[in-house]
Amino acid sequence: MKGYSFFSLAKNAFSGHKNWPQTWRSPELKKHYDVVIIGAGGHGLATAYYLAKKHGITNVAQRLHR
Numbered sequence: 001m002k003g004y005s006f007f008s009l010a011k012n013a014f015s016g017h018k019n020w021p022q023t024w025r026s027p028e029l030k031k032h033y034d035v036v037i038i039g040a041g042g043h044g045l046a047t048a049y050y051l052a053k054k055h056g057i058t059n060v061a062q063r064l065h066r
């Protein structure tokens with residue numbers, strides 16, 4: 001795995017951060033979800049957490065909008 005140093009961050013900043021390797025998995029999608037959250041930022045993560053913690057909803061898909 002590639003290191004994440006200040007130098008590599010600065011170097012990749014000039015290329016639009018297009019040269020980073022993918023560091024997350026791409027799971028197969030299910031046929032059905034109880035909830036789909038569009039946006040994987042702080043608010044999307046907080047929404048998923050709140051649904052699981054307060055409402056017991058754990059069958060959640062979260063989609064990063066590009």
